[in-house]
Amino acid sequence: xxxxxxxxVSKAFRGSPAAGAGRNGGETGRRDLRVLHEISFxxxxxxxxxxxxxxxxxxxxxxxxxAGLETADAGAATLNGSAVxxxxxxxxxxxxxxNLFPWRTVLGNVEFGLQMQRVPAPERRERAARLVAxxxxxxxxxxxxxxxxxxxxxxxxxxxxxAIDPAxxxxxxxxxxxxYQTAERxxxxxxxxxxxxxxxxxxxxxxxxxxxxLCDRVLVFSPRPGRVTLEIExxxxxxxxxxxxxxxxxxxxxxxxxKALVMGAEA
Amino acid sequence: xxxxxxxxPASGRPAAGHHEIEAARPRWASGIRRPxxxxxxxAAAWLPTAGSLLVFLAVWQILSRFxxxxxxxxxxxxxxxxxDLFARDNLARAFATSIQSLLIGLxxxxxxxxxxxxxxGVSRPVERAIGPFLDALYVTPKIMLIPxxxxxxxxxxxxxxxxxxxxxxxxxxVNTFAGVRSMRDEFTETARxxxxxxxxxxxxxYLPGSIPFIVAGIRLALGHAIVGMITAEMFLAxxxxxxxxxxxxxxxxxxxxxxxxxxxxxxxxxVTELVKWSEHRLAPWTxxxxxx
Numbered sequence: 001x002x003x004x005x006x007x008x009v010s011k012a013f014r015g016s017p018a019a020g021a022g023r024n025g026g027e028t029g030r031r032d033l034r035v036l037h038e039i040s041f042x043x044x045x046x047x048x049x050x051x052x053x054x055x056x057x058x059x060x061x062x063x064x065x066x067a068g069l070e071t072a073d074a075g076a077a078t079l080n081g082s083a084v085x086x087x088x089x090x091x092x093x094x095x096x097x098x099n100l101f102p103w104r105t106v107l108g109n110v111e112f113g114l115q116m117q118r119v120p121a122p123e124r125r126e127r128a129a130r131l132v133a134x135x136x137x138x139x140x141x142x143x144x145x146x147x148x149x150x151x152x153x154x155x156x157x158x159x160x161x162x163a164i165d166p167a168x169x170x171x172x173x174x175x176x177x178x179x180y181q182t183a184e185r186x187x188x189x190x191x192x193x194x195x196x197x198x199x200x201x202x203x204x205x206x207x208x209x210x211x212x213x214l215c216d217r218v219l220v221f222s223p224r225p226g227r228v229t230l231e232i233e234x235x236x237x238x239x240x241x242x243x244x245x246x247x248x249x250x251x252x253x254x255x256x257x258x259k260a261l262v263m264g265a266e267a
Numbered sequence: 268x269x270x271x272x273x274x275x276p277a278s279g280r281p282a283a284g285h286h287e288i289e290a291a292r293p294r295w296a297s298g299i300r301r302p303x304x305x306x307x308x309x310a311a312a313w314l315p316t317a318g319s320l321l322v323f324l325a326v327w328q329i330l331s332r333f334x335x336x337x338x339x340x341x342x343x344x345x346x347x348x349x350x351d352l353f354a355r356d357n358l359a360r361a362f363a364t365s366i367q368s369l370l371i372g373l374x375x376x377x378x379x380x381x382x383x384x385x386x387x388g389v390s391r392p393v394e395r396a397i398g399p400f401l402d403a404l405y406v407t408p409k410i411m412l413i414p415x416x417x418x419x420x421x422x423x424x425x426x427x428x429x430x431x432x433x434x435x436x437x438x439x440x441v442n443t444f445a446g447v448r449s450m451r452d453e454f455t456e457t458a459r460x461x462x463x464x465x466x467x468x469x470x471x472x473y474l475p476g477s478i479p480f481i482v483a484g485i486r487l488a489l490g491h492a493i494v495g496m497i498t499a500e501m502f503l504a505x506x507x508x509x510x511x512x513x514x515x516x517x518x519x520x521x522x523x524x525x526x527x528x529x530x531x532x533x534x535x536x537x538v539t540e541l542v543k544w545s546e547h548r549l550a551p552w553t554x555x556x557x558x559x
Contacts, residue, residue, distance in 0.1 A: 067460050087460050099457040103475040103552045113461040115471070144552040164461070 001081055004043040004066070004168055004200055008075035011036040011061055012225075034225035035061050038075065041219055041228060043168075048194065048201040050211035053221025054262055059204040062226070063172050066202060067093045079168055089117050092161035096173040098153040100145040106132060106156050107141040113164040124163075131159040134193070151182035158190070162197065171203040175210065187214055188241040195239060208258050213245055218254075220261050230261055340522035348522035349530060356511065356523075358530070365507035368424055369496045372431025376488060380439025381481060387440065388447025389473070401440060409434045409495070413502050422504035427496070430503070434495035435488035442484025446477030479553050482546040486539055493535050 012032040035058035043049045051059045064070040066077050068087040077084040079091065092113065100109050110131050114124035132141055135155040145153055154174060161169055174190075175183035187210060194201070205211050211218045212234050220230035234254055237243045245251055324342050331341035340348070352358040387394040412433065420426035450473055458472045500509020508527060515523040546553070 069456060069460055087462050089462060091460075093457075093460050095453070095457065097453065099453045101454060101457075101472070101475075103478070103550065112458075112471070116458075116462040116464075116467055146552065160461075 002045050003080070004202070005078045006039055006041050006062075006066070006075075007078065008038045008040050009036055009062065009065060009072045009077060010034075010038055010074040010225075011058065011065065011070070011072050036065075036072075037225040037227050039226065039228060040075075041231075043200050043202060043217075045200055046194075046198040047216045048203060048214055050203045050205060050215035050218040051221060052205055052208060052211045052218060052258065052262065053226060054223050055206065056224050057221040058224060058226035059221060060172055063093070063170050063202065063204050066168070067091055067170050089164060090167040091170065092164050092166035092168075093170040093172065094154070094157045094161045094174045096176050098145070098150070098157045098177075100153055100156055100160075102145050105142050105144055106137060106148070109145070109156050110159045110163050112160060117164065128159070128163055131163045132156075134162075135159045135189070149182075150178050151186060154178060154186060158186075158193075162193070162199075167200060169199045169201045171201060171205075173205050173207075174203070176205070176207070183210075190214065191239065191241050208255050208262070209246065211258075212251055212254055213240060218258070220258055230258070232258070337519055337521055340525060344522045345525045345529065348520075349526035352511070352523060352526055352530070358508075358511070361507045361511050365496055365500060365509070368427040368499070368507075369431060369492055372428045372495070373435055373488065373492050375428070376432045376435045376439055376492075377485060380436050380484070380488070381443045384440040384443025384481075384484075385447055385473070385477075388444045388477075394444070397440075401437060404433070404437050405441075410498060410502070413499075417503065426503050427499040427506075430499040431492050431495045434498075435492040438487035438491065439481075439484045442480045442487065443477060446480025447473055449480065450476050475550075478550045479546065482542060482549060486542045489538055489542060490535065493531065493538075497531065 012034040014032055035056075039062060041049065051062065053059055061070060065072050066084060068084050068091065071085065079088070084091065101112065104112065107125070107128050110128040111124050114127060119127070129141065132138060135158055137152060137155055137159070140148065140152070145156065148156070154177075157174070175186055178186065191214065203211065203214060212232075216233065218232045218234065219228050220232070221227065222229045232254055234250065236245050236248055236251065327342050331339045331344075336344060383397065387397055409430070413430065416426045416429055420429050454472055454476065455468065458468055463471060496507075497509050497512070500507045501513055502509075505513055508531060512524060512527050515527070
């Protein structure tokens with residue numbers, strides 16, 4: 001069955017000292033830190049699902065579980081019929097701080113995933129070059145990351161993830177480290193890319209506007225341990241980038257609803 | 268750094284509609300390639316160095332007026348002596364002898380030191396096992412080992428090589444270790460997410476990430492090795508440059524001893540520059556904007 005199914009995923013960090021409320025008190029030993037509690041949702045093909053919630057609600061941990069970088073204590077994530085237990089060639093991730101390899105050029109970074117999958121050099125060069133051009137960096141193939149602005153670095157991060165042609169693209173606050181205008185432009189381009197590439201995406205963010213603007217469905221998480229407390233399917237005029245979504249009354253209403261939930265939970 | 272779309276026409280330049288791309292263009296990227304543009308080394312970089320050299324020579328010249336040449340020969344006499352060393356005393360052959368053990372000693376220390384540093388970097392047990400020995404090696408004056416080396420290796424080439432190996436080993440291990448340990452989790456995690464196996468993790472992450480540290484280790488090791496080379500030649504079988512120093516020292520040929528010191532330091536500066544240059548080639552991503 002196509003799509004991503006997340007089925008009652010729970011996760012706790014063993015004996016985390018941060019959770020040790022009674023470290024110096026009467027309690028003995030350290031306590032487990034429960035970060036995710038029975039998370040369930042599904043992502044259909046071509047859908048972008050957003051996860052929003054207060055800091056520390058386990059959203060990044062969930063994303064790492066979906067990437068196969070962490071394992072769930074209970075429950076499972078299933079992509080296109082097979083369980084995600086380790087990193088897979090059909091799952092790619094974009095990181096908040098880009099995580100580009102400083103010793104590789106733009107092209108080398110974009111090639112990385114293909115190289116790990118043993119794609120022959122001429123083919124992976126060609127594919128990487130195409131992706132570099134797609135994210136608007138043609139001409140910068142031989143630059144090193146430190147020579148690029150944050151926005152350009154994240155374009156490389158996006159190209160690196162898309163280069164392996166993943167079935168599922170995971171985005172961990174991808175525009176959180178960028179200035180407003182740059183982030184806004186990249187959001188627009190992500191939607192344009194999506195209109196062509198039609199990937200399944202899971203976007204973790206703490207930016208309510210971003211979640212509403214980009215996602216077909218938004219899940220609002222409670223504070224730790226994270227649970228899904230609200231599920232929203234925003235319906236806005238398409239294509240979204242061609243309209244001033246932020247001015248749509250529905251947008252304002254949904255934003256207020258989410259904000260009350262997130263802020264209320266944090267207070 | 269501004270929104271001047273027409274300001275920098277350069278090859279391979281995308282016709283970008285992205286302002287962030289315009290803004291981020293590093294200044295040196297156009298500067299280095301521009302033919303007939305900025306000089307390779309700006310005056311601000313070499314003027315202070317040249318100035319201090321001139322002052323040094325001047326002070327030396329003035330001081331030498333007050334002392335007999337046997338105590339302090341002037342710059343001219345010293346550089347004349349350096350010429351004599353080449354022309355009459357066969358400095359080149361002594362140098363070749365010295366270089367030989369230097370190269371062999373370093374040639375053994377560099378690969379083994381890097382391997383051990385890597386092992387210690389990736390494995391806590393190895394780190395704990397070799398830690399005390401490294402600390403001991405670091406704090407022990409290596410010259411104390413010379414009598415031992417004589418007992419073990421005699422006074423010939425083997426003993427000199429062993430001594431150079433020992434003095435240059437420490438910085439190689441420690442720098443490689445630091446390079447591996449400095450590898451940030453985000454890079455290994457990213458590599459893992461993109462399916463890097465153990466081989467790729469080593470070849471494509473740890474190795475390139477450690478190169479700047481390893482090169483720094485080689486530079487330090489070279490310095491130690493040159494010192495060790497001369498020390499060994501003065502205290503073991505007296506050969507090479509060390510022989511010349513002892514010989515001319517005994518004959519109170521002050522200018523020649525000074526000239527030898529200058530020769531060795533020039534050699535040291537030259538190889539250090541060579542290593543720095545090779546670092547730029549091996550690790551171009553560490554190059555920073557030089558225009559500021």
